[in-house]
Amino acid sequence: MLRMANDGRSAGWKTIGWALVAMLAFTGGAFAQTDTMAKIKEKGVIVVGVKNDYRPWGFVDPSGQIVGLEIDMAKEVAQRLGVKVEMIPVTAANRMEFLQQGRIDLVIATMGDTAARRKVVGMVEPNYYAGATNVMAKKSYALKNWTDLKGKKVCAVQGAYYNKRATDLYSMDLVTFPAVPEAFNALQQGACIAFIFDDTLFQSTLSAGDARWADYEMPLKSEDPSPWAVGVRLADLDAPFGKFMKDISVEWHKTGKLLDLERKWGIKESPFLREMNTKLK
Numbered sequence: 380m381l382r383m384a385n386d387g388r389s390a391g392w393k394t395i396g397w398a399l400v401a402m403l404a405f406t407g408g409a410f411a412q413t414d415t416m417a418k419i420k421e422k423g424v425i426v427v428g429v430k431n432d433y434r435p436w437g438f439v440d441p442s443g444q445i446v447g448l449e450i451d452m453a454k455e456v457a458q459r460l461g462v463k464v465e466m467i468p469v470t471a472a473n474r475m476e477f478l479q480q481g482r483i484d485l486v487i488a489t490m491g492d493t494a495a496r497r498k499v500v501g502m503v504e505p506n507y508y509a510g511a512t513n514v515m516a517k518k519s520y521a522l523k524n525w526t527d528l529k530g531k532k533v534c535a536v537q538g539a540y541y542n543k544r545a546t547d548l549y550s551m552d553l554v555t556f557p558a559v560p561e562a563f564n565a566l567q568q569g570a571c572i573a574f575i576f577d578d579t580l581f582q583s584t585l586s587a588g589d590a591r592w593a594d595y596e597m598p599l600k601s602e603d604p605s606p607w608a609v610g611v612r613l614a615d616l617d618a619p620f621g622k623f624m625k626d627i628s629v630e631w632h633k634t635g636k637l638l639d640l641e642r643k644w645g646i647k648e649s650p651f652l653r654e655m656n657t658k659l660k
Contacts, residue, residue: 415612416460416620419484423462427453428469428483432559434583435644436489448640449487452507452609455636456485456627470558472538475500478612485624486610489577491540493605501616503624505632505659506606508579509651512541513601515566515581515592516573522598525549534562534571541603545575567591582647606651633659 419425429449430437437447445466457464469477469488477483478500489510492502514533516522526549533551535542536559545551554571556562559580566574581597609628615621631637632655641648 414619415484415615416618416623419460419462419620424465425453425457425460425462425485426465426467426483427456428474428477428486428488429453429466430470430488431468433489433580434587435646436579448644448646449489451640451643452631453485453487456487456624459627460623470538471536472557475610478610481612484611484620488610489579489607490610491577491605492608493540496540499613501611501613501621502608503611503616503621503628504608505625505628505655506608507628507631507637508607508649509604510577510579510607511601511604512545512575513578513581513597513599514573514575515584515595515597517594518596518598519594520572520598522573525599525602528573531573532571534565534574536562536576539576540605541575544603551575579646586645586647629659632656635660 429445430447431439431445433447435447436449437445440446445468450466453464453466467477467483469483469486471490474483474486474488474490475496478486486500489508490496490500491510492506496502514522514528522528525545529550530552532554533545535545535553535555537555537557542553542555546553553575554565556565559576562574562576563584565571578597578601584592585595585597609624611621611624632652635656637652638648638656641652
């Protein structure tokens with residue numbers, strides 16, 4: 380009798396145990412598939428991680444407002460959702476972390492689309508822009524080849540994807556900084572011979588007519604082209620919010636919206652954008 384009671388109790392606990400496992404699996408799955416787009420609409424605000432130090436994609440204007448090409452993109456996303464937009468400044472080192480932590484809903488911040496990053500963040504396709512790696516340096520250094528930087532101190536931004544490649548290929552002595560302004564300041568102060576970053580930033584900086592950069596140039600041939608992606612959480616990529624962003628990205632290329640924004644912000648036309656417009660329109 381005692382054995383029968385123990386067996387019965389054991390069977391009962393097993394039944395309850397499997398029920399709990401099933402319930403946890405269900406609730407865990409539901410949590411993982413949370414509809415971010417519905418949540419955004421419910422609270423009436425979308426929080427977007429943007430750059431505030433990367434003219435003209437995202438920067439602070441004289442009135443203290445963050446403006447730029449990517450800011451216009453963020454505002455359009457909010458408008459299409461029928462919500463307000465809150466913009467949180469991010470850097471290359473923290474933008475993916477902020478997204479994972481739920482501090483932001485979306486990243487539109489000059490983020491290169493790489494295989495490694497795709498394991499962490501949902502990269503929205505089609506990509507919306509593309510840049511490549513180059514350096515900015517004083518003309519007096521007369522840099523001609525990437526190999527000229529071997530063993531030299533080169534300023535860089537923490538978290539930039541091209542840092543490791545450049546170090547491995549050309550044996551640079553990288554001096555890293557939290558963000559672009561600090562790296563630019565170090566370059567001007569002579570802390571490094573050059574500043575390695577995205578060529579789109581250097582093109583913009585050198586064409587702005589700022590007297591501070593009159594003696595500088597982007598002397599090398601750009602390498603390692605990288606498309607930029609709007610980023611969502613991995614769980615959102617194939618969910619309603621990710622699909623919504625994919626549709627917008629297609630439309631931005633198809634209608635020439637991004638080409639229009641380039642002209643608005645005085646950016647030289649990108650071959651990538653023209654190619655995507657021709658392909659999709």
